[in-house]
Each structure stands twice: as C-alpha cells, then as structure tokens.
Amino acid sequence: MAASGKSTPRRLLKREARREQILAAALKAFSRGGYHGTHVADVIAEADIARGTFYLHFQSKHDVFAALVDRTLAILLDVRPAGEEPPVRRRADAEAILRASYATVLETIHEHRQLMRLLFDEALGIDKGFRKQLDQHFGVWHERIVQTLAFFQERGVARADLDVEVTGQLALGMVERLARRYLFGARKPDIPRLVDALVAFELRGIAGR
Amino acid sequence: MAASGKSTPRRLLKREARREQILAAALKAFSRGGYHGTHVADVIAEADIARGTFYLHFQSKHDVFAALVDRTLAILLDVRPAGEEPPVRRRADAEAILRASYATVLETIHEHRQLMRLLFDEALGIDKGFRKQLDQHFGVWHERIVQTLAFFQERGVARADLDVEVTGQLALGMVERLARRYLFGARKPDIPRLVDALVAFELRGIAGR
Amino acid sequence: MAASGKSTPRRLLKREARREQILAAALKAFSRGGYHGTHVADVIAEADIARGTFYLHFQSKHDVFAALVDRTLAILLDVRPAGEEPPVRRRADAEAILRASYATVLETIHEHRQLMRLLFDEALGIDKGFRKQLDQHFGVWHERIVQTLAFFQERGVARADLDVEVTGQLALGMVERLARRYLFGARKPDIPRLVDALVAFELRGIAGR
Amino acid sequence: MAASGKSTPRRLLKREARREQILAAALKAFSRGGYHGTHVADVIAEADIARGTFYLHFQSKHDVFAALVDRTLAILLDVRPAGEEPPVRRRADAEAILRASYATVLETIHEHRQLMRLLFDEALGIDKGFRKQLDQHFGVWHERIVQTLAFFQERGVARADLDVEVTGQLALGMVERLARRYLFGARKPDIPRLVDALVAFELRGIAGR
DNA sequence: TATGAATGAGTCTTCATTCAT
C-alpha cells in the first residue's frame, strides 16, 4: 500500500543522474550569462526538461547555484596533495612541496575552470551568504598555508621573522590572480611556467637573507 | 545664452552637486545591498529625491553604477606616487620605491574601501562589459609593474631570469588579496605591517640567489 | 476471469475500500487547509498512496471534493426522522415533532461536523456548480419545512396568516446558525438546550395570538 | 474618463480616487468569478489600468479582497438604527424597534448585495484569518441582539426564561438566511414582507405564553 | 528641473494532471 519509503536503487540512480544533468546544464547556462542574466528557462532549455522537472530536483534557481558553489568548494578543498600531509620532512623538500602543491592546485582550477569562474566572478554579487561561505573557505586555505609556512620556519627553510599570517594571504592572492589571468581562458595555460615563477618567487620570498 | 566664456556658473554647479548627491546615495545603497539587491527606489530614498529626478541625471541604474566604477578606477590609476615616476634611480632605492608604492596603494584602497569593494565584489557579476573594463584596468597596472620590475632588472636589483610577466601578476594578486582581507572591513588595518610583509617578501622574491 | 456472475466480490470491495480511504484522507486534508489550501499532494500523503493511485479513483481534485459534498448532502437529506413522515397527527404532537426533528438534525450535523463544515465554509467559494447544488438542496429542505408548517396550519397549531414561505427560510436559517456556532467546534454542544430554545421560539413564533 | 474603450490616454487620478476605482473593479471582478476564479489580470482589465498600478495601491490580490471585506463589515456594523440606541424605552415600542432594525438591516444588505455576497460566499474559503474576522463580527452582532433581548426581558416584553444567548443566534441566522435567499439576487426583494414575517415570528417567539 | 503616478515586460514558482514502467 504505502509506497515503501525509498525505492529501488535504480530509481535513485536515475534521480541522481537527472540531478547531474540539471547541474551540468545550469553550469553551462550560468557560465554563458552569469547568475542574473540566466533564467530558469535557459537552464531547462539547456537540460531539455520541463519547468516542473527542474523544481522537482532543486528548490529554486538560487538552490542550483548554491549546489554548484558547494561542488566547487569541495573540489578545491580536496586538492590537498597527498605528499603534503606527512608532517615530517627534510629541508631540501621545501621546493618539491611547493612545486607539487601549486601544480596540483593550478591544474585543478584549470580543469574545473567553468565552475571556478562562476565561484570567483558570480558568487559574491548574489548573496551575503555566498560571501561568507567564500570567506570561510579562504580562511581554511589560509590556515593550511600558514601551517606550511610555520613548518618551514621550524625546519629553517623560512626565516624566523617571517610574518606567516600576512604571507599566507600573499600566497593565496598570487594563486587567485594567476587563476583569473591564465586559467579561466580558452587558451591552454603554461602551468609549469606559472609554477616555476611562483615557486622561485616564494622560496626566495620566505627565505632569510 | 550665458556668456560664451569658459565657465558655466551656478546652473552647472547645481547640476553637478545633484549628480554627486545621487552618486553618494547610490554608493551607500549599493554597498548595503549589492547591485541586484538594490533598487532605484533605495537610491532615491537615500538621496531623498523623486524618481524622475534620478533619471534626469543618470540614464539608468546601470549608468550610476558605471559612474561609480569609473570613479573607482580613476582613483586607482591615480595613486602612482609622484616619486616613482622619475625613471632614473639608484639601486638602493628599490626598497623605498616599493615601500612607498605599496603604502600609497593600500592607503588609497582603504580610504575608498566602499567604492573598492563595489568594484571587486559586484562589478564582475553584472556585465561582460565591466569584466572587460576591469581586465583592461588590471592590464594597465600589470604593465606598470612589469616596467618597474624590468627597471629593477636593469639596475641589478632583480635577477635577470625573473619572469617579469608572471611576477607582475603575482604582485597584483598579493595586493588584491590584502585589500579583500584587511582593507575592506570596519577594523582599521595595520598598513605598515602589511607593507613590511609585502616588501620583505617581494624584494627577496625578485632578488637573485 | 472471475465468474461472470452478477457480483464482483473481492476486487470491487477492495476498490471501494481504496476509494473510502482516499475520501477519508481528503476530508482530513480539506478540513485542515480548505479546498484551495489543500493540494493533491496533501491528500495522497494523508492517504499514504501514490499520486497516480489518486487519479485511478477520482478524476480530479474537484471530483473528490464533489464526492464529499454529495455524501454530506445525502446525510442531511436522510435525517428525516421516521416519526415525521406519517402525515396524520394530532395537534398536541406539534411540539414533539419539532423537538424530534431538530434534535435529529442537530445531532447529525454535529456527528458529521467535518463534512458539514466543508460544505458550509468551502463549497460556495469553489464553483458556481456547488452554489447551485446547495441552493437546490436548501430548496428541498425549505419545501419540507413549508409542508410541515402548512400541516400545522391545517391542524390549527399555526396561525392561518403565517407566511409559511418566509418562515420556512427563517427556520432554515436558525438551524444553520446554530450549526455554525455550536456544532462545528471542538467543544461538545449542549444540544438539548439548543433544541429547547429552538422549539420554544418556533412554537410561539408560528402560533396565533 | 477612464478609457472610453481602449486607447484613451490614462489620466492621473488622485490617489484615493484610483484606490476606489480599483476596489470597484475588484468587486465587479470578484463578484463575477469568485476570489480564486478571478485573477489580477481581470481586476486590472476591469479597472483599465496597468498591472503595476494595481500593486501601487494594494499589496496583493489578497489585500484588495481584505479591503472589500473590511468595507463590508464596516457597512454592516454601521447599520445600527439611530432609534435603537436610547436605552430607555416603553414596552409598546418593541415592535417598532424590531421592525426598524430589521428593515434597515435588510435594506442595507440589499443595497450592498455584491459586497455582502462576497463576504458570505467567498471570505470563508480563502483564509483562516477571514473566518476569525467574521466570527468576531458576528460576535459583535450577537452581543447587540442579546442586549436588546435582555432589555426586552427587563421591560416584560420578552419572557423571563428566554434563552437570550441562543435566541440571539437564532435571530442572526434568520437574517442571514433571508439575505442569502432574497437579497442577493437580481430580483427586487419584497422587504416589507420579510420584515413582517420576521417581526411577527420573533415577537411571538420571545413572548411569554 | 523636479515630481511621483503609471506602465508592462519579465520571471520565478506552483501544482493539477499525465504516463511510462
């Protein structure tokens, strides 16, 4: 009698697939016209579904956008390269660590450039909520960087008087700018060159002397 | 009608004053609610004028916002400290140049933080036009920095193999991030500290060895 | 498949049960939120059935409501107390007749108060059709009352110049008002008191002198 | 004034006049189609104004309806005939009082029958709020009637054992029913006849013996 | 110039109903 609560796994999969389809369509549409320039009509046209179907999977236009933002932030938070985690490390590895970290980050950003651009260019202008979410996210990243810098200080790779707090922000800003300038466009970026410049700059920047 | 002279006395002044009044109101309103969250009704309420009056001075909501953006960009482009312009300089001055430049920039940004925040947080999400305008603006800034770096290279302050192109972006990014993090908030920023960290980082970062 | 006989045993019973289940759920739901404030989703949630199942048993939301109305009107038309029907009666019985009639009516209304409230409060606002149906129904009741009054006139219980037509409406209105005021609420009504007041009032009201 | 037809340039009306115009149009429209069957489009078409103009004067469709209800209730509460108020009265005046009261009430109801029908037929089905408002309103009326009946008791016009509480409801119901049956239609009602029947019925009904 | 009432195209969202499984 009762629809037994949840249904077959197949149904769930289908449901999930439809959700993905809508998210993909929304990403395309938002990337084209921005949040405010994109209407639900655009999204459903792109997804080739009916209006009602859209609202079967998302509560609102704002909701789909939020889902995309969440996904983007999740991707970003996930880029922590495996090698960075082991806390014990020899001084000579500093360059390798930085190089690996930056390469991974830049590649991930480029790989998901549509999502990233949405996050960077649109999210702030929509909602105080997104602003807060982003601030929080950057806070997490900043914390990670600060810890790395402190670790470098312990190992003597970074000078003792380094202002890790502010320098952490500087590192964040450098990546952000590179992303905006080189990673969002259609042209394939020369990531090794970017990493070279970044690492050369930062290694010296944090070093004593 | 009036004397065909150079000055347009009272009428224009009044007109100009009204325009300023509206711009000020718009800045307040937009800062509160963002571009899309702010309605013409909010602006005219803030300015205490009638609806029609608004359209007597600006063609559209978009137009006022553009005027604010133009003003912001003009302020930014204008911060070139007088001392930097003379192209001939001795090597020992590098630190002084950087220090002065960054201090001026950061102070200017903080001074006009409402305008700046509008530019950084809102402009991108409104219009492809603003995106282009910003890109262009950052291009100019980038060019300036690149020239300074090249100059430093000539003088031997910066290593010869420095990737001035990319490093220019890095410098831009650092300032942008500092602005967002420390200059937009209500708390009075510790600009000297920021400048210290910036200059110490950059001087080493661009130096050889 | 089944024996081609006259009766359709289990299947139809099951079908009928399902219909009842939906009607009961609809009554609950409509009573909670009114016709327009109740969605098919509410009804099927209450009935714990799937959307499609609902439309297997009723053509539309309007249709279920109509079924509830029909049921309500049937209940009302059915309250004619057995004793009233025999047309020959002695004058002394007038009070007994009225008392019995009113008691039965008021009790029935209270017993089915959810259905009744639906009829009184919602039906009119939905459809001209329901308005007509109600008018017709009240017409039938009015006719019954008029006949009773005329009978009372014949027997000398009611004065000869009584405007039976209008007075019939008055009687109808009195019951309606009592229903709305005392019978629809959660509090158990003091039906004897209501009947007392009604009968005392009406007997005198129709009497000569 | 308002467009004679379709293409008359709109006139700037005084705020209050425009509000009245919309209320009148809404009354017409709602009377035609009921609350739920009437769309804002119908109202503005009837008023020959633009959509926005409607929302310049009323917050919502619900709001106009509420304004009509308020107006209706105000009219009803205002029908208290002047003669009833003086609290000292001679026994012989009872009939005159009732007659005057009922006549005024019935005439007022008929005069504003469109508003009244809206109140009686639509308001309940829209909102719990309206139900409460109506209950309250009827409460006031009931109170008035009860006081009159008590006054009659004091003067010996009404029997001492009269259940004034319930009888007050009966009186209310009688009027309501007459309104619905005779006063809402297009046909001109024979109000004197209704009053005669009412008064004859009630005077006897409340009297002793 | 100033005013503010009026305009109406634009959009999101709802929800009764259908239909493939």
Next chain:
DNA sequence: CATGAATGAAGACTCATTCAT
C-alpha cells in the same frame, strides 16, 4: 492496480523606466 517522475499552463508579483504635470 500502483507508482512517482515528468509535464507545462497558469498566475502573482517586481521594478526599471517613462511621462504628464
């Protein structure tokens, strides 16, 4: 018969802009 995902017509409300005074 049962299910519930999908449909899409419908409708309320917004708000930038215009224009008569």
